[in-house]
Amino acid sequence: MKITAVRAAIPRGTNEPRDWRTQMAQIAVTVETDEGLSGLGVGGGGAAGVHIVETVLRETLIGADSSDLEGLWDRMYRATLPFGRKGLAVMALSGVDLALWDLAGKRVGKPVYELLGGLKNPVIPVYASIGAVVTDQVERGFRHVKLHMPRPSPGFEANVEVVRQARAALGPDVELYTDAFLAWDVEMTLRLADAFVPFGVKWIEESLSPDDLDGYAELVRRSPIPIAGGEHEYGVHGFREVLDRKAHTILQPDACWCGGMTQLRKIYALARERDVWVVPHRGVEVWGLHAIAALSDNPLAESGRPWVTWLRGEPPIEHGFVRVGDAPGFGVELDPKSVD
Numbered sequence: 271m272k273i274t275a276v277r278a279a280i281p282r283g284t285n286e287p288r289d290w291r292t293q294m295a296q297i298a299v300t301v302e303t304d305e306g307l308s309g310l311g312v313g314g315g316g317a318a319g320v321h322i323v324e325t326v327l328r329e330t331l332i333g334a335d336s337s338d339l340e341g342l343w344d345r346m347y348r349a350t351l352p353f354g355r356k357g358l359a360v361m362a363l364s365g366v367d368l369a370l371w372d373l374a375g376k377r378v379g380k381p382v383y384e385l386l387g388g389l390k391n392p393v394i395p396v397y398a399s400i401g402a403v404v405t406d407q408v409e410r411g412f413r414h415v416k417l418h419m420p421r422p423s424p425g426f427e428a429n430v431e432v433v434r435q436a437r438a439a440l441g442p443d444v445e446l447y448t449d450a451f452l453a454w455d456v457e458m459t460l461r462l463a464d465a466f467v468p469f470g471v472k473w474i475e476e477s478l479s480p481d482d483l484d485g486y487a488e489l490v491r492r493s494p495i496p497i498a499g500g501e502h503e504y505g506v507h508g509f510r511e512v513l514d515r516k517a518h519t520i521l522q523p524d525a526c527w528c529g530g531m532t533q534l535r536k537i538y539a540l541a542r543e544r545d546v547w548v549v550p551h552r553g554v555e556v557w558g559l560h561a562i563a564a565l566s567d568n569p570l571a572e573s574g575r576p577w578v579t580w581l582r583g584e585p586p587i588e589h590g591f592v593r594v595g596d597a598p599g600f601g602v603e604l605d606p607k608s609v610d
């Protein structure tokens with residue numbers, strides 16, 4: 271099945287307005303073949319990501335065998351390597367890779383989780399990823415909640431107060447996680463980790479720059495609470511270094527950014543060797559969800575974001591759980607009204 275067309279776009283209705291056309295905007299990628307089948311993926315990189323897909327990646331792919339997932343990943347990686355390796359180029363490449371996996375599933379009439387080894391987790395608990403607790407989340411059945419901590423950091427006491435209030439609102443039985451999104455330093459993270467222990471916080475996510483692996487390694491050694499991260503890490507090379515340096519105890523690769531399913535699958539394998547938990551970033555979206563369904567021993571999916579409003583067929587979250595669909599490929603379609 272030869273590749274005949276590769277297209278990318280920022281669909282209308284996407285993203286927050288401030289992210290329109292910026293690197294944070296999610297892009298839709300379609301790959302068409304000479305047998306009439308096409309695959310759909312989502313990547314990142316905004317207008318620059320669209321440009322990379324429609325120039326260097328398209329050139330690499332046209333006429334190639336679409337079933338050669340590993341070979342095509344290597345060719346795309348090498349074609350972008352001088353300016354790629356991490357960040358924007360790999361975010362764009364991820365969308366193409368996911369479109370190729372969608373195509374691979376459709377070709378054999380099977381969902382992607384079957385290509386990954388089969389359905390281990392048909393129903394997956396979801397954690398609500400939120401800016402502030404409203405009791406609504408508990409009423410809707412979420413048994414796991416992640417707080418996005420205030421940015422810029424309001425200081426030690428105010429951060430502790432945010433967690434104290436969240437625990438009071440959620441009650442004792444809801445699992446609670448925190449996401450600092452690069453806002454703290456090593457010292458602040460360790461002080462807060464000690465202070466969060468009485469509130470049963472189960473992980474502290476991304477409190478430092480993703481490049482500060484020494485800092486993260488120190489957190490892993492000294493924090494009483496597990497240290498999570500990885501949504502801004504790329505490829506199996508990047509995650510291997512994170513694991514070699516013992517910089518995270520929980521990995522959170524994003525299927526649409528880290529290099530697509532071809533890399534996510536390998537990141538899972540690597541983490542399994544080291545006995546590290548993988549909880550994909552925004553894992554309720556089908557791109558991560560199929561990996562969780564097939565590969566996770568301890569399944570947990572992050573609730574989706576308002577970024578992608580232009581897909582049809584995404585499985586709904588019901589009472590804090592999501593059931594992965596059994597349609598071929600990833601089982602979603604692009605809303606035709608969202609693209610020209």
Ligand SMILES: [Mg+2]
Nearest residue numbers: 449475476501
């Ligand atoms: Mg995060």
